[in-house]
Amino acid sequence: MNPESPVQPPARHGLMRDLRRLLVYSGKRLLALFLTVLVGVYLTIVVANMGGEVDELRMVQIRSEAAEMVRANPDFQDMPSEERNRLIQRQVELEVERLRLDEPFMLRSIDYLRQAISLDLGRAEQMHSDRGSREVYDIIVERLPATLLLFGTANLLVFFVSVFMALSLSRHYGSLLDRCVIALAPSSAAPGWFYGIFLILLFAFVFPLLPASGMVAAPPPEGTWAYTLSVLRHMLLPLAAMFVSQLFVSIYSWRTFFLIHSSEDYVEMARAKGLPVGLIERRYILRPTLAPIITSFLLMLVGLWSGAIILEQVFNWPGLGSLLFQAIGHRDTPVIIGSVVIFAYLLALTVFLLDILYALLDPRIRIEGGER
């Protein structure tokens, strides 16, 4: 470096510039993500209410329920029909007022959106948490542990087993195991619940070794160990179903990914230099591919939020998937929106986090204006 060259801008100035760029970038990115969340949540509101069409369905349902309720009560039987119809109408009005069906859907949809975006999840319209709370937050939080436990275990298991198996297979390309995995990869075309049905049939009914459904024995065992063991027993079949359905295609895709990276020039060079296999894997294959691995891992973690509707139904697992299923069945808009908005925020946050992580993991990635 020439000591007589013009004075370099101070490091502080450069830091400020970088910080400013980072802030501007973060602001723009967050704004874009926020708008995406906004649009996504509003679309959900519109779809969940069929653009307001659900109001009409609800009105018919409310009227029918009120009429049947009055008819089923013998106290009303000898009442003149006009009086009876007036009574039904009053019942209908009470319910319409409770559900705010007397307000235009557009107005309600904006209100739903405002509440959702501010994470004020509000009260469910029809549903309750299993413990009896009407707060959407309670309803969701109550089901979260079951989903995290089952899907967290399954997905982590699938992720790590498949990454390490794939790495190993990429070293033994063309081996018997490799060919078996390739042959079995199409088995993942069938979803987890499909395997679940067979596993239930086999291990709960033909050889009754494991429980067919539920999360824990009824009544739940009292000791912590006994309870844990019971949960493990109940988890085994759904876990196996998910594992079987996802494993082979996951190994296959990671294996292909690693194979491509294993044939890069710098890896060949490392091999030619006689570096140990473990070192080549860690430093020359895994490290450059860390960004997609982490992306996949984080998106998998975020994906846990939604659970799996059909699998939870098949195994009667009290998770978020079955909650969403019930909410759709009840047309309980606040619960549907609650589930979606949290997922949307988590996804947006993950995407933002990944943007930052990419820059940390890969020195080639820079914010605009950086040296090329």
Add this chain to the structure above:
Amino acid sequence: MHKSLLVAVTLLFVVALIAVLVPEPTAPPRQAAAPGGTSTDSSTERTDKSVERDIADRRGALVDQIVFTEEPDSGQVVGLIEAGTHHAFAQGITNTTVYQRLRDSPQAAYNVSYGANAELTLNPAGPTFSNGELNPFHVPEIREALNRLIDRDYIAEEIYGGLAVPRFLPLSTAFPDYARLAGVARKLELRYTHDPEAAREVIHREMQALGARFENGRWHYEGKPVRVIVLIRTDDERHRVGDYVANLMEEVGFTVERRYRTADEASRIWIGGDPKAGRWHIYTGGWIIAVIQRDEADNFSYFYTPRGRAEPLWQAYDPVPEFDELAERLQQRDYQSWEQRQSMMARALELAMQNSVRIWLVDQLNVSARSRNVEVATDLAGGLSGSFLWPYTIRFKDRVGGEIVFGSPGLLTEPWNPVAGSNWLFDQMIVRSLQDMALIPDPYTGLYRPQRVEAAEVTVQEDVPVTRTLDWLSVETAAEIQVPEDAWIDWDAQAGRFVTVGEKHPAGITSRTCVRIHFEQGYLERRWHDGSQLSLADVVLPWILTFARADENSQLYDVAHLPTFEAFQRHFRGWQIVSTEPLVVDIYTNQIYPDAETIVASWAVDPLPWHVLGLGILAERSGELAFSSNKADRLRADWMSLVAGPSIPVLERHLRRASERGFVLFPKVMEKLMREGEAAERYRALTDWHRQRGHFWVGDGPFYLHSVHPVSGSVVLRRNEDFPDPADKWLRYTRPEVPELDLDGPMVVEKGEAAEFSLNITFEGEPYDREAIEKVRFLLFDGNGELARQGNAKALGEGQWKISLAPRAIEALGVGANSLELAVTSQRVALPSFASHVFATVPENGRRPAP
């Protein structure tokens, strides 16, 4: 390194797997379902005798523990019973595949109920819709003809796979009105029996009268094909019923459009839309009834007249004036005697068939699955989940005690509280086992029988037609029933006291009925599940709540309670406690039911534990919780649950405060009704109860709520060892005693001869109790299908009955094939039994061989 790690992980996994696969140590041993249960070897006999001895020695429930667990998939029912993990299921099975598996399983058994039906709802608007298209079903004759076009046996046997029975009339074939009118019903059923040719003739005649032309096998009106839109529900077997009906319509010559819709999608069209718009002609409808309806007289008004409902479809109904008037009078119970009602019902049935805006198809059977070695009383309408007697009767056939595991499609669907809590069928089923009732409906007749009541006296005004069937009550008539001045008629929320009749109506009032209920000796000496003793305060509290929740001046005011209260107030004329030991109560009302037993049951209010309800009332007054869903939403508070969730800490706090202060609800009234030191005793007991169980549900039923596990979906009940009744009190109700008939008689009768037919009435091979047989009615139809004679059979004894036809009666039949139809009704089951015998009448000496 890697390999050793892999081996270690594998070993760990194997150990974990073994640990997981070993049966759970805390799970109680499950009773394997015994195959068959019909073995008659000596060891079984010995077991039976020892079981009988154990039952005789026992009080309360016949099992020690019941576990309810969530099992929404009815497809797994048989597998779970066979695996021995479940013993009974709350949900009814209507799927034919599951039913067939259940029927064929050696370890499973089932009970049948009749709560649902299927029908065709016809659109009567017209004769043309607003789009100009012709609506053939505007014409009553065409609608009526559909009754003969449709083969109900095919629907019941082929489409429903035997899980249905044909139904022609607007009366359930399993309920008392059908049995009472069995003769009329049979006559109408024969009149409308499947006869497609006759139906086609009528349709052709009426379509031509409408101006339609039959060209190339298709009906045309004003140059266009006559279109029939069949709105087909896709949720259940009605999908196939819709297709079958659509095919029939095509065969008759209509151009059919099939619109397949789910319940919600269809409801917007058939019930929410204007029938004149012509968006549908036929809808595959269905109705569910969860309890036995002993009086179905309002069905005519509901299903056939604009008074039924306010929706546009009902407003399109236009019954003939005679039918309209009859329907209204039957609905309002405007008749002077039972005989008059029956003749009005008979005529209304005929007119309903002529009107036919609905074509009744089948009564659907609902199957309640259980293990073969389990016995339980199920309700004829509501099945197992609708049974009031299930907690009193459920047991293992081969032993006393043990644990029963119930599968239920839903548990704790809504918060539980005894004032306005969850009304879901499967929640209510559990709640019924936790609370004892004053009167319990017979699961097979719907007639109320006494549980905590010794006797009742019903006094009715002379013009009120009320009948009594059972002997635990009496019915008297009076010219006028004056309500005493000191009877309570209202509640003053501000003053916190009852208002007497004298204060509210100084001129005095009368009522149409007075019910005096004598509760059993020691009624108030019983104990709540928490060990505290019942008192009069528990008996009075439900009455106060009824008034206080409808009073705007009360902090308990609930707008959602108003409709129920207004209906109550229309009938209520006062009540008073006549004596406390034994407890005798008088209730004055204007409410009339044809059965005196139902009148008593509707006013026999069961007690509520005031110390528990008091906490709820305190929580509602403070705005933290609310008894009803509607009020909870208005207050933005939690709907009160006494068993779990955010309500529990709130109630716990109020319990602490109430206990410290010795709080008594409505003290001006309640303190006079409580024993010395009762408040302290109650709060002490409730505190202990809550500490042990973690909830506040205190009842007095044969089971108590041991534990609740909302998220994992299970509820545990345990036997109340202090329950006062012998364990076998209701055991005889575990099987419906449907009469089994064997009719025999001559195949050929000559003119001038008498004929005698014998009938054997049995139940499970034994002669049917003569006293229990209500009526054995016969109908004699001649060769033209015309009713020639009707009457009652004569009892000979030991299940033997005789029908004698005099020579004159045979002569009147003429020559030809005749049919003798029998309808037998029993006091023990609402379901009537039918038998028929076909015989030929020939001329004198017609039996002799030709020379």
